[in-house]
Amino acid sequence: ETGVTQTPRHLVMGMTNKKSLKCEQHLGHNAMYWYKQSAKKPLELMFVYNFKEQTENNSVPSRFSPECPNSSHLFLHLHTLQPEDSALYLCASSQDPQEGETQYFGPGTRLLVL
Amino acid sequence: DAKTTQPTSMDCAEGRAANLPCNHSTISGNEYVYWYRQIHSQGPQYIIHGLKNNETNEMASLIITEDRKSSTLILPHATLRDTAVYYCIVRRRHNDMRFGAGTRLTVKP
Numbered sequence: 001e002t003g004v005t006q007t008p009r010h011l012v013m014g015m016t017n018k019k020s021l022k023c024e025q026h027l028g029h030n031a032m033y034w035y036k037q038s039a040k041k042p043l044e045l046m047f048v049y050n051f052k053e054q055t056e057n058n059s060v061p062s063r064f065s066p067e068c069p070n071s072s073h074l075f076l077h078l079h080t081l082q083p084e085d086s087a088l089y090l091c092a093s094s095q096d097p098q099e100g101e102t103q104y105f106g107p108g109t110r111l112l113v114l
Numbered sequence: 115d116a117k118t119t120q121p122t123s124m125d126c127a128e129g130r131a132a133n134l135p136c137n138h139s140t141i142s143g144n145e146y147v148y149w150y151r152q153i154h155s156q157g158p159q160y161i162i163h164g165l166k167n168n169e170t171n172e173m174a175s176l177i178i179t180e181d182r183k184s185s186t187l188i189l190p191h192a193t194l195r196d197t198a199v200y201y202c203i204v205r206r207r208h209n210d211m212r213f214g215a216g217t218r219l220t221v222k223p
Contacts (some may be wrong), residue, residue: 002159002160003156006157033203033211035211036131042212042213042214042215043211043212043213045211051153058178088155090157090158091156092211100159102148102163103160103211104160105150105157105158105159105160107156107157108155108157109153
């Protein structure tokens with residue numbers, strides 16, 4: 001247990017569906033992150049939130065919409081996804097946006113888009 | 115951030131020490147060396163990190179060469195549950211966790 005939980009752990013959705021991924025951290029951290037890990041590809045940073053404010057968006061398509069209502073919760077809203085969006089989506093958190101801060105990852109949500 | 119080079123795969127006998135090397139010859143003075151591992155289909159697990167000095171915690175030891183151009187992660191007594199992909203990451207910016215391909219460690223009975 002890393003103190004970062006993600007739900008659901010597995011999700012199957014059609015291309016016309018709307019779904020949301022949830023991440024919650026119990027570590028008192030101020031920064032949260034969304035990553036995407038596709039099969040046989042390195043981790044890709046998607047979004048960074050610092051004190052509930054989005055500080056980075058790595059050219060992620062608009063069909064992925066993040067939301068950070070508070071420092072402990074992070075959502076990723078999904079709509080009209082494509083089959084190539086199937087991947088493991090990982091949430092992480094760190095104490096502060098300082099250099100060298102350790103990031104702690106959740107277990108991920110395995111997403112399959114049909 | 116500096117790039118890292120790791121062997122694609124390694125085997126280790128159960129109960130023996132696993133020594134995982136990483137080259138980071140372009141590392142700069144303010145970049146940390148981080149190690150994570152990922153067991154199949156799970157999120158990456160933080161193991162250890164260091165800047166200049168060798169580090170040890172309950173999971174592993176990290177040996178960094180004096181010139182900081184390479185490092186070795188040591189799992190002192192590998193178990194079957196240590197089978198995973200191990201990632202060596204050199205980073206400065208907090209939001210730049212660039213995971214490469216890593217080393218697939220297989221611990222064998």
